Amino acid sequence: MIGYLFKRLGLALLVALTVSIIAYLLLHLTGDPAVALAGEGASDADIAMVRQTYGFDRPLLVQYGDWLWQIIRGDLGTSVYFKTAVAPLVFSKLETTLLLAVYSLGVALVISIPLGVLAALYKNSWIDRLCLAIAVLGQALPNFFFALILIMLFSISWRMLPVSGSGTWQHFVMPAIALGYYVAPAFMRLIRAGMIEVLGADYIRTARAKGLSPSTVIFKHALRNAIVPVVALAAVQLGFLLGGSVVIETIFALDGLGYLAYQSITFKDFPVTQIIVLLLSVIYILLTLASDIANAWLDPRIRVA
Amino acid sequence: MIMSSATNNSIAHSPKPVGSQASRRRTVWQRIQQNKALTIGCGLLLFIIVIAIFAPLFSPFDPYVQDLAYRTVPPVWFEKGTWLHPLGTDQLGRDYLSRLFYGARISLLIGISVACISGLIGTTMGMLAGYFGGRADMLVSFLVTTRLSMPVILVALATVAIIGSSLWVVILVLGLLKWDRFAVVMRSATQQVRSMEYVAAAQSAGASTFRILMTEVLPNVMPQLIVIATLEAASAILLEAALSFLGLGVQPPLPSWGLMISEAKAYMFFSFWLIAIPGTALAILIFAINLAGDGLHQLFSPDERA
Numbered sequence: 001m002i003g004y005l006f007k008r009l010g011l012a013l014l015v016a017l018t019v020s021i022i023a024y025l026l027l028h029l030t031g032d033p034a035v036a037l038a039g040e041g042a043s044d045a046d047i048a049m050v051r052q053t054y055g056f057d058r059p060l061l062v063q064y065g066d067w068l069w070q071i072i073r074g075d076l077g078t079s080v081y082f083k084t085a086v087a088p089l090v091f092s093k094l095e096t097t098l099l100l101a102v103y104s105l106g107v108a109l110v111i112s113i114p115l116g117v118l119a120a121l122y123k124n125s126w127i128d129r130l131c132l133a134i135a136v137l138g139q140a141l142p143n144f145f146f147a148l149i150l151i152m153l154f155s156i157s158w159r160m161l162p163v164s165g166s167g168t169w170q171h172f173v174m175p176a177i178a179l180g181y182y183v184a185p186a187f188m189r190l191i192r193a194g195m196i197e198v199l200g201a202d203y204i205r206t207a208r209a210k211g212l213s214p215s216t217v218i219f220k221h222a223l224r225n226a227i228v229p230v231v232a233l234a235a236v237q238l239g240f241l242l243g244g245s246v247v248i249e250t251i252f253a254l255d256g257l258g259y260l261a262y263q264s265i266t267f268k269d270f271p272v273t274q275i276i277v278l279l280l281s282v283i284y285i286l287l288t289l290a291s292d293i294a295n296a297w298l299d300p301r302i303r304v305a
Numbered sequence: 306m307i308m309s310s311a312t313n314n315s316i317a318h319s320p321k322p323v324g325s326q327a328s329r330r331r332t333v334w335q336r337i338q339q340n341k342a343l344t345i346g347c348g349l350l351l352f353i354i355v356i357a358i359f360a361p362l363f364s365p366f367d368p369y370v371q372d373l374a375y376r377t378v379p380p381v382w383f384e385k386g387t388w389l390h391p392l393g394t395d396q397l398g399r400d401y402l403s404r405l406f407y408g409a410r411i412s413l414l415i416g417i418s419v420a421c422i423s424g425l426i427g428t429t430m431g432m433l434a435g436y437f438g439g440r441a442d443m444l445v446s447f448l449v450t451t452r453l454s455m456p457v458i459l460v461a462l463a464t465v466a467i468i469g470s471s472l473w474v475v476i477l478v479l480g481l482l483k484w485d486r487f488a489v490v491m492r493s494a495t496q497q498v499r500s501m502e503y504v505a506a507a508q509s510a511g512a513s514t515f516r517i518l519m520t521e522v523l524p525n526v527m528p529q530l531i532v533i534a535t536l537e538a539a540s541a542i543l544l545e546a547a548l549s550f551l552g553l554g555v556q557p558p559l560p561s562w563g564l565m566i567s568e569a570k571a572y573m574f575f576s577f578w579l580i581a582i583p584g585t586a587l588a589i590l591i592f593a594i595n596l597a598g599d600g601l602h603q604l605f606s607p608d609e610r611a
Binding site: 239 | 447450451453454455456457458459460462463464466467468543546547550551552553563566570573574577580581584587588589591592595596
């Protein structure tokens, strides 16, 4: 177990380091980051000044090392647009995005667990097909289009929910539904397939033969086993939700990391963008690390191999 | 939906003789016809492809010509609609039906090109990792893990913003980002094929590695490759729409469906159909591709029904 732990930890560190290189190089894609930062219509003198303030005139490796060292020391740089330190700016928005991701995951599970179980219990019936149709629709509907439909219904027609902002829990309802419905199909398919497999297992037949009530068999014996792979998927999807919330947060002007990322990109505030890319990647790396370690702890076969 | 027992699944390689070539072709054709997901999905997709190819023929108007006298005319099923513009006009008086038809070209172009680029990268990586194993496998696994840990939309948005947005930049950026699933699936598919006897036979016959990969491995992993390509094409189309919706994808006046939704956002309170029409078109296209992909998956792997 200790050996596995170290190996997995080393991999996570290496991945994080590679991501940091990519995040840093993003700015250098055009060849001259000073031109990109200075924006369109900047004079040569402006560009030269930007180049000097940011130290773009130094060798690339030195720049990267310097940038990374500052981040490790806790200095995330200064925002060009907001004129404040990046660290408090980014971390103040992190909570909103994490909340949204957790709510969305909740919505996805609330949709997918009952539907997945129903589809498995009534395999190949019209109920199964209906569940499949709901899943297929969720995958096909662009989530920004779905979000606009929700706004049209809940905010404009029925005046039940606020259109934008992030003050109260009501502000999270539509974004969470829009994001949650989009990731629900993946869970549904997994739960359905898992339930079908588990329901055919011997111990379910034993449980039924013992005379246990159908609900006990389904929920206590079957679902518990079918839901194990869902935990691993949840970790991956949580990472996706954190990164994928850019569009949804922008539509609802939900003041989280995604909206900040969108703002930083449109305002050419790339130091902020870099940090957000890095931060979201690191969160994803930590999530998968935690899920892998949990799995290894639960399943001895993994940590030995 | 209905699966026959005798198949010509290229991976399972059923040894049963299936009679003459003609009757074999007939069973395959029957299975295609019996596969509802495949027929409906491909039918819809074909319909959209035909519209995209012949957009100039079908379009009643030039999709770029503005007619400020006819702005936000509603579609024909509304009271104020007119058959002159069956789907109405947008905020600049451009015929919406024509823009919708031309928009299909952009979505399909994005889907196909991105799937080709990312498919080429991912398949190469996956096949090398699966065939050689060891260090190559470790390297590819590492690259896939790294790629998966980066938020696609965010990196794509930032890259497009830095390089400058255009249709080709969007295609290139998405193509360079979306190879992960190809690599993962092709790796495990190649691992399965590698242990087959015909690969060992080719090796002992002295065939070069490149030749073995191209003539022995690739044809046998093709079914999985096609299924992944459909899924990735659909996902690329959605990503382009999202990028264009945020204003960092395809640029005006091109009639990208995502861009059409974005431009109509300001008018959504009074003219929601401006959003609903391209949104529905996107959903139908993605639905068709996913359905065709599911159908192909069933066709290629009849044994593992879930």
